[in-house]
Amino acid sequence: MxxxxxxxxxxxxxxxxxxxxxxxxxxxxxxxxxxxxxxxxxxxxxxxxxxxxxxxxxxxxxxxxxxxxxxxxxxxxxxxxxxxxxxxxxxxDEDGEAARREVAAMHRVEKWRDRLLEDGDAALAQLLDEYPGADRQSLRQLTRNALEERKRNKPPRAFRELFRALRELIVEGRHGDEDAGETPLYDIPPDDSDD
The missing domain is CATH 1.10.60.30 (PSPTO4464-like domains)
Structure with missing residues (x-):
């Protein structure tokens, strides 16, 4: 009872x-x-x-x-x-907070990849300012290869490799930073292409 x-x-x-x-x-x-x-x-x-x-x-x-x-x-x-x-x-839950944060993080990576392909060295300099541990040479080479693939209508192998490298840098590498709490993972950087 x-x-x-x-x-x-x-x-x-x-x-x-x-x-x-x-x-x-x-x-x-x-x-x-x-x-x-x-x-x-x-x-x-x-x-x-x-x-x-x-x-x-x-x-x-x-x-x-x-x-x-x-x-x-x-x-x-x-x-x-x-x-x-x-x-x-x-x-x-696909609509849960964790899923939203993961999707936002992937959008941030995609945005950086698109900026690297469109703006080249200027976007790479901004990326390196935000993530000083990034490998400049590797990112520059992946960006060049992705642009070459796009120009020749080849399968997007370097395009995907660039995404993976950026994801490792932005999403997975963020967890070890001391200032991870200061800049949320899901904030998308401002688009400076309007200048």
């Missing part, structure tokens, strides 16, 4: 229906986690205590055994804090 608070008239604990709804939501979250690849799981904030259960559930192919293991995974997940489950939901 849940009981009612005599002063407020509110129930003292969640109803069985609320508990069941929450358990089904956790089960659905577990199904999503099991459907992900190892690389996708590595990008999520999955606690180490849940990883063996997820891998075991992936390994089992028999329908009933898989369903039973999935229920066990959900039981283990319900033991985690609500913050952990909310972080997992947010990371899986």
């Amino acid at each position: 849940r009981g009612i608070d005599p002063e407020t008239g509110e129930y003292l604990s969640p109803s069985r229906s609320d508990n069941r709804r929450e358990a089904l939501e956790v089960l659905a979250l577990g199904e999503k986690l099991v459907s992900l690849s190892e690389a996708q799981l590595a990008r999520l904030p999955v606690p180490d205590s849940l990883l063996p259960h997820i891998r075991e559930c992936k390994r089992i192919t028999s329908h009933i055994a898989h369903k039973r293991q999935l229920a066990f995974l959900a039981k283990q997940m319900r033991r985690e804090d609500d913050e952990v489950l909310d972080a997992l939901r947010d990371a899986l």
Whole structure:
């Protein structure tokens, strides 16, 4: 029995229906986690205590055994804090904050790549001012190769390599900087081509 608070008239604990709804939501979250690849799981904030259960559930192919293991995974997940489950939901949610930040970071990389291809050395100088650890020679060579590919209508190999190099510099290299908190990852630099 849940009981009612005599002063407020509110129930003292969640109803069985609320508990069941929450358990089904956790089960659905577990199904999503099991459907992900190892690389996708590595990008999520999955606690180490849940990883063996997820891998075991992936390994089992028999329908009933898989369903039973999935229920066990959900039981283990319900033991985690609500913050952990909310972080997992947010990371899986395409409209979540983590996804928005990742998309914004990729847009920033694309913007820098386009600026390098359009403005050349002027854009490279600005990039080096913002990221002093960048390899000037490598970026200049990748930019030249991408422009040459575009001119000759060749497959965009250097174009993609330039994007990867910029992503490593801007997105992945940003985490180690001391001033990472000062300039948000998702701020796009102003376009100076209007001058």
